[in-house]
Amino acid sequence: xxxxxxxxxxxxxxxxxxxxxxxxxxxxxxxxxxxxxxxxxxxxxxxxxxxxxxxxxxxxxxxxxxxxxxxxxxxxxxxxxxxxxxxxxxxxxxxxxxxxxxxxxxxxxxxxxxxxxxxxxxxxxxxxxxxxxxxxxxxxxxxxxxxxxxxxxxxxxxxxxxxxxxxxxxxxxxxxxxxxxxxxxxxxxxxxxxxxxxxxxxxxxxxxxxxxxxxxxxxxxxxxxxxxxxxxxxxxxxxxxxxxxxxxxxxxxxxxxxxxxxxxxxxxxxxxxxxxxxxxxxxxxxxxxxxxxxxxxxxxxxxxxxxxxxxxxxxxxxxxxxxxxxxxxxxxxxxxxxxxxxxxxxxxxxxxxxxxxxxxxxxxxxxxxxxxxxxxxxxxxxxxx
Numbered sequence: 001x002x003x004x005x006x007x008x009x010x011x012x013x014x015x016x017x018x019x020x021x022x023x024x025x026x027x028x029x030x031x032x033x034x035x036x037x038x039x040x041x042x043x044x045x046x047x048x049x050x051x052x053x054x055x056x057x058x059x060x061x062x063x064x065x066x067x068x069x070x071x072x073x074x075x076x077x078x079x080x081x082x083x084x085x086x087x088x089x090x091x092x093x094x095x096x097x098x099x100x101x102x103x104x105x106x107x108x109x110x111x112x113x114x115x116x117x118x119x120x121x122x123x124x125x126x127x128x129x130x131x132x133x134x135x136x137x138x139x140x141x142x143x144x145x146x147x148x149x150x151x152x153x154x155x156x157x158x159x160x161x162x163x164x165x166x167x168x169x170x171x172x173x174x175x176x177x178x179x180x181x182x183x184x185x186x187x188x189x190x191x192x193x194x195x196x197x198x199x200x201x202x203x204x205x206x207x208x209x210x211x212x213x214x215x216x217x218x219x220x221x222x223x224x225x226x227x228x229x230x231x232x233x234x235x236x237x238x239x240x241x242x243x244x245x246x247x248x249x250x251x252x253x254x255x256x257x258x259x260x261x262x263x264x265x266x267x268x269x270x271x272x273x274x275x276x277x278x279x280x281x282x283x284x285x286x287x288x289x290x291x292x293x294x295x296x297x298x299x300x301x302x303x304x305x306x307x308x309x310x311x312x313x314x315x316x317x318x319x320x321x322x323x324x325x326x327x328x329x330x331x332x333x334x335x336x337x338x339x340x341x342x343x344x345x346x347x348x349x350x351x352x353x354x355x356x357x358x359x360x361x362x363x364x365x366x367x368x369x370x371x372x373x374x375x376x377x378x379x380x381x382x383x384x385x
Contacts, residue, residue, distance in 0.1 A: 003065040006107065011063065013099040019062040022241050022281035025272065026252065029239070030177060031072045033254075033268040034149065037175070038076055040264070041147040042084045049146035051174075052077075053092040053135070055128050055160075056153050060093075060104035069151065070104070074111050074121070081116045090141050094124040094131045101125045128154065132164040142172035151177045157184040158200035162224055163207035166231040169255070176233055176255040180224060182217040182240075183249045189213050221251055228255045235262045237335060239269060240278040249281070259331050266340035275303030275338060303338070308347030311337045315348060316357060321378035323361070326370050345369055 007014060034052065041047045054070040061067055067075070070093050077089040093108075095101050101123055108121050122138065124131055142148055150168055154160050157180070165176055188197045198213060205211040205220075208227045215223065225236045233255035240251045254265045273279055276299075311333050318332060330344050339347065349369065352358040359375045360366075 003061065003067075006110070007061060007063055007065055010059070010061075010103045010106075013103050014059045014061060014063055016063065019064055019066050020281055022243075022249065022279065023062075024066060025279050026179075026241060027066075027069050027072060029252065029268055029272045030069055030151070031076070032272055033177075033265055034073055035076050036264050036268065037147075037149065037261075038080050040260075042080055042087050044147070047145060047147045048086070049088045049090065049141055050077075051090045051092065051141060051146060051148035053148060053150045053174075054153075055094050055131055055151065056155070057093040057095050057100070057104060059095075059097075059100040060107040068104075069153065071107060071111060074108060074119075077119055078112055078114075078116060081118050085118055087118060089119045091119070091121045092124075092135070092138065093121065094126055094128070096125065096127055098125050128152065128159060129161050129164060132161070132168060135168070136171075139172070142174070144173075146173065148172060148174040149177060150174050153177075153179045154181060157181040157188075158197060158204045161204050161206065162227065166228055166233075169228070169231045169233045169257075173232075173257065175257070175261055176228065176253070178224075178253045178255070180221055180238075180251045180253055181249075182221065182251055183243075183247065185220060186217040186248075217248070221253075225253060225255075228253070232257050235259055235331065235335060237262060237265055237269075239273075242278050242280045244281050246280060248278075259327075259334070262331065262334040263341045266334055269338070270300075270340055274300045275307065277303075277338060304343060304347065307338045308343065308351070311339050311344070311348045312352055312357075315352065316376060316379050319376040321376065323373055323375050325373050329374070349374065 038050060041050050052073045054073070057070040058068050060071045070091065074091055077091060081087070081089050093101070093104055095104070105123055112119055124134070126134060150165065152160055152165060165178060168174065169176060185201060188194045189201065191197070202213060208223060210223055221238060225238060228236060234257060236253060236255045238251050238253045241249050243249050256262060314336060315329060315333065319329070326349070329349065330341060333339050333344050333348065334341065349358070353360055357377050357379060360369070361373045361375060363373055364371045
């Protein structure tokens with residue numbers, strides 16, 4: 001597949017702006033998760049249909065030949081479909097631009113050149129909100145026995161009615177990956193000359209209790225996460241991406257019905273970002289990259305040590321004077337800290353036991369931690385004394 005030639009032939013229909021490092025890392029983050037998610041679900045005997053829904057898919061390729069998220073997912077599907085012929089892999093692609101849909105159609109044929117029978121691709125050219133409503137015509141593919149990811153990556157805040165994401169998640173078994181464009185919201189919410197933009201932003205948050213244009217971008221992030229958790233998507237994790245000047249650009253919100261999803265997205269986070277508290281859009285020289293690789297382990301270890309200390313404090317404060325299970329502590333920290341599952345027991349629970357700040361109840365023996373409960377000391381009142 002000669003992507004350079006493909007780009008040259010379709011350059012007038014492909015995004016003119018060069019892809020940024022921030023976009024490349026966003027794609028790698030999502031794709032690492034999707035690859036693991038696909039592997040898990042295709043080995044799940046109750047799952048026969050695997051769906052990825054890209055609501056704003058773009059043309060499928062950037063002018064430097066980098067493939068978009070949707071096309072990278074198609075590559076994963078092609079690879080997995082060959083070895084799992086009894087599983088059905090469906091890719092749903094939508095974009096408001098007819099030109100971009102035309103390009104991605106052609107590119108899809110190249111990537112799935114063998115036209116595998118258990119891969120199906122569905123194209124639409126609609127506004128994202130209309131698409132989220134009209135996608136119900138494919139509901140037979142989202143029935144019992146299917147696993148889906150709904151991926152919504154808008155160009156601006158206000159493009160997507162957030163409540164439609166919740167409605168989809170309540171109807172169909174899925175996970176959600178949503179790009180919250182915080183910088184766009186922050187830039188425009190008090191811009192007197194952007195009345196139409198403000199109107200769109202208000203419309204996108206329609207139906208979300210507690211929303212006001214007076215809320216800052218951090219408050220809106222929390223509000224969106226809480227709103228999604230009122231649906232069947234009970235578990236969320238948000239990761240921030242920043243510009244070269246260290247200004248927050250957008251946040252990728254992940255939401256799942258199952259805590260296993262939280263575990264997997266955290267594994268992807270640590271693999272791609274090495275525990276960095278946010279990703280900063282930097283163009284690095286070869287020397288910078290080599291230096292970074294040498295110090296990578298130290299950085300990762302330092303990040304883990306810092307997060308563990310932070311998580312210990314969070315645990316003591318949140319569960320103060322309570323009896324809680326390992327599962328409750330683990331889920332809380334997966335959502336509210338940067339830690340992944342394997343770090344919770346090693347870096348938080350066992351050290352707190354050693355410090356006599358929590359007590360293991362040994363309901364299933366001294367060595368069994370994951371099926372046990374713990375009493376968290378009343379450290380808040382003790383501090384007051």
